Amino acid sequence: MIEIRNITKSYDSTVVVDAVTLTLRRGGITSIIGPNGAGKSTLLSIIARLIPTDKGTVMVDGLDVARTAGEVLARRLSILRQDNHMTTRLTVRDLVAFGRYPYNKGRPTAQDQEHINKALAYLGLEDLGGRFLDELSGGQRQRAFVAMVLCQDTDYMLFDEPLNNLDIRHAVAMMKLLRDAARDFGKTVVVVLHDVNFASCYSDQIIVMRDGKLFLQGPPSEIIRPDTLQQTYGCPFEVHDLGGDRIAVYYA
Amino acid sequence: MKLFILALMVTLAAAIVSLFVGVSDVSLSALFSGEADEKMLMVFAVSRLPRTIALVLAGAGMAVAGTIMQMLARNRFAEPSTAGTVESASLGMLVVLLLAPDLPVMMKMLVASTFALAGTSLFLLILQRVPLRSPILVPLIGLMLGGVISACTTFFAYRFDLMQAMGAWTSGDFSTVLQGRYEVLWIAFVLTVASYVAADRFTVAGMGQDFATNLGLHYGRVLAFGLVVVSMVTASVVVTAGILPFIGLIVPNLVSIVMGDKLRHTLPWIALSGAALVLVCDIVGRTVNAPFEVPAGSVLGVIGSLFFLNMLLRRRLRAA
Numbered sequence: 001m002i003e004i005r006n007i008t009k010s011y012d013s014t015v016v017v018d019a020v021t022l023t024l025r026r027g028g029i030t031s032i033i034g035p036n037g038a039g040k041s042t043l044l045s046i047i048a049r050l051i052p053t054d055k056g057t058v059m060v061d062g063l064d065v066a067r068t069a070g071e072v073l074a075r076r077l078s079i080l081r082q083d084n085h086m087t088t089r090l091t092v093r094d095l096v097a098f099g100r101y102p103y104n105k106g107r108p109t110a111q112d113q114e115h116i117n118k119a120l121a122y123l124g125l126e127d128l129g130g131r132f133l134d135e136l137s138g139g140q141r142q143r144a145f146v147a148m149v150l151c152q153d154t155d156y157m158l159f160d161e162p163l164n165n166l167d168i169r170h171a172v173a174m175m176k177l178l179r180d181a182a183r184d185f186g187k188t189v190v191v192v193l194h195d196v197n198f199a200s201c202y203s204d205q206i207i208v209m210r211d212g213k214l215f216l217q218g219p220p221s222e223i224i225r226p227d228t229l230q231q232t233y234g235c236p237f238e239v240h241d242l243g244g245d246r247i248a249v250y251y252a
Numbered sequence: 253m254k255l256f257i258l259a260l261m262v263t264l265a266a267a268i269v270s271l272f273v274g275v276s277d278v279s280l281s282a283l284f285s286g287e288a289d290e291k292m293l294m295v296f297a298v299s300r301l302p303r304t305i306a307l308v309l310a311g312a313g314m315a316v317a318g319t320i321m322q323m324l325a326r327n328r329f330a331e332p333s334t335a336g337t338v339e340s341a342s343l344g345m346l347v348v349l350l351l352a353p354d355l356p357v358m359m360k361m362l363v364a365s366t367f368a369l370a371g372t373s374l375f376l377l378i379l380q381r382v383p384l385r386s387p388i389l390v391p392l393i394g395l396m397l398g399g400v401i402s403a404c405t406t407f408f409a410y411r412f413d414l415m416q417a418m419g420a421w422t423s424g425d426f427s428t429v430l431q432g433r434y435e436v437l438w439i440a441f442v443l444t445v446a447s448y449v450a451a452d453r454f455t456v457a458g459m460g461q462d463f464a465t466n467l468g469l470h471y472g473r474v475l476a477f478g479l480v481v482v483s484m485v486t487a488s489v490v491v492t493a494g495i496l497p498f499i500g501l502i503v504p505n506l507v508s509i510v511m512g513d514k515l516r517h518t519l520p521w522i523a524l525s526g527a528a529l530v531l532v533c534d535i536v537g538r539t540v541n542a543p544f545e546v547p548a549g550s551v552l553g554v555i556g557s558l559f560f561l562n563m564l565l566r567r568r569l570r571a572a
Contacts, residue, residue, distance in 0.1 A: 074468025
């Protein structure tokens with residue numbers, strides 16, 4: 001369980017995250033949606049202790065992320081931010097192998113190799129294992145980063161816009177993968193998404209942020225509605241029921 | 253592994269050549285057959301052997317320091333001579349020369365290290381503050397910072413009539429290396445080995461602070477350790493031989509192009525190639541204009557600046 005209490009963060013005089021309090025239960029996929037500048041990415045980074053908070057606390061399974069040793073948290077919670085620019089020249093396999101760093105401090109065991117192979121296979125990267133990251137396309141690189149996080153094998157996995165750079169086939173595959181991870185392995189997945197319909201079709205729960213505040217929290221059936229979406233994004237929406245999924249149409 | 257042993261043999265061969273190049277006649281056969289006279293033995297033990305050891309330790313140390321700098325600054329162009337480290341160490345040397353010229357070499361090295369540490373930390377602080385729109389900005393900032401620091405050094409050296417002395421000890425010249433005056437370089441060696449032990453940490457730190465934190469690495473500690481290594485290695489080289497420019501740029505980049513940046517694999521190659529390159533530059537410097545010497549640092553400067561230019565141009569092409 002992730003308990004977020006009264007998290008506030010401001011840069012200069014701009015409040016980016018404003019007194020957010022919410023609880024994320026174990027298991028399932030939670031999507032965070034909202035317009036640009038709503039504070040989604042900042043909140044995610046604060047949860048993963050990448051950015052210090054000004055006020056409030058984040059507890060992961062009872063551990064305060066600001067005070068718990070980094071290596072302890074690294075075995076419970078992982079995060080992938082967006083726009084990962086890496087100057088280090090690593091092969092895909094070496095990058096993914098570093099996902100095991102919290103466990104082996106750089107000395108992979110046979111068990112670690114198994115994790116690495118599995119993660120590569122999940123993301124269809126078996127053939128690219130020996131390639132350097134700077135020789136890959138944006139989408140392949142994004143998949144390699146996700147494979148590294150999978151390899152880290154933590155109970156909580158946080159992704160900031162994981163569908164960036166991915167084409168439709170790979171975007172769908174990525175969301176299915178995250179759903180399987182949640183269903184089959186009991187992982188708790190939190191994703192920041194831009195595409196409302198991906199959030200609608202794959203999430204167990206949706207969190208809506210607006211102006212740095214928590215605006216709404218609930219299952220897709222409660223959130224993906226014309227009135228709430230309109231209030232969130234400030235433009236007209238239609239919502240259709242298609243084969244059990246709620247699909248928002250906003251191409252007015 | 254086989255390749256590494258081959259490279260080791262080549263470097264060893266260069267080291268042996270280095271032992272027997274020079275004005276005074278010292279030959280391998282004479283040393284082994286016992287025909288060597290006392291003078292020959294003395295030249296070998298007091299001058300030749302220390303010089304070759306110094307070349308190896310300085311070359312390996314500076315190449316590894318360059319690699320660490322590139323990981324910490326997350327920039328391919330960063331190395332002690334493009335990050336203000338070398339200039340700061342030189343300023344430290346000047347301060348010692350002015351205030352306490354009789355300090356033992358070890359203390360001189362520690363003072364120079366402290367200055368180098370301060371200068372390099374300042375460089376990293378500036379990097380954090382400046383919005384970096386282009387990777388080329390990083391070495392530019394470092395070169396400017398180095399320029400400002402060495403301007404201070406020159407000013408005081410000029411005022412106190414130390415310009416000539418300064419010129420002598422900043423030229424990257426190994427001809428002055430004698431027994432009893434190079435031993436601080438063993439500290440560089442210890443730090444080079446320590447860097448290898450921490451190789452995975454430096455690789456993870458090089459992935460960036462977010463990745464490092466996610467993987468549970470204490471980024472600040474690795475940064476501090478890296479800075480200490482870079483500063484002390486640079487200072488010990490500056491104190492014994494002078495400035496060896498670009499070695500931390502050429503070697504890590506070439507190794508990276510061929511083998512990538514997984515330091516657990518590449519650091520031994522980087523150290524070995526650094527040693528070999530400095531050995532070769534020193535041999536070239538000793539033979540092109542014999543019996544006079546061109547400092548190894550100058551030979552490196554020529555090779556290094558050409559390499560640096562080539563790198564900048566290739567970057568431009570790739571970006572375009």
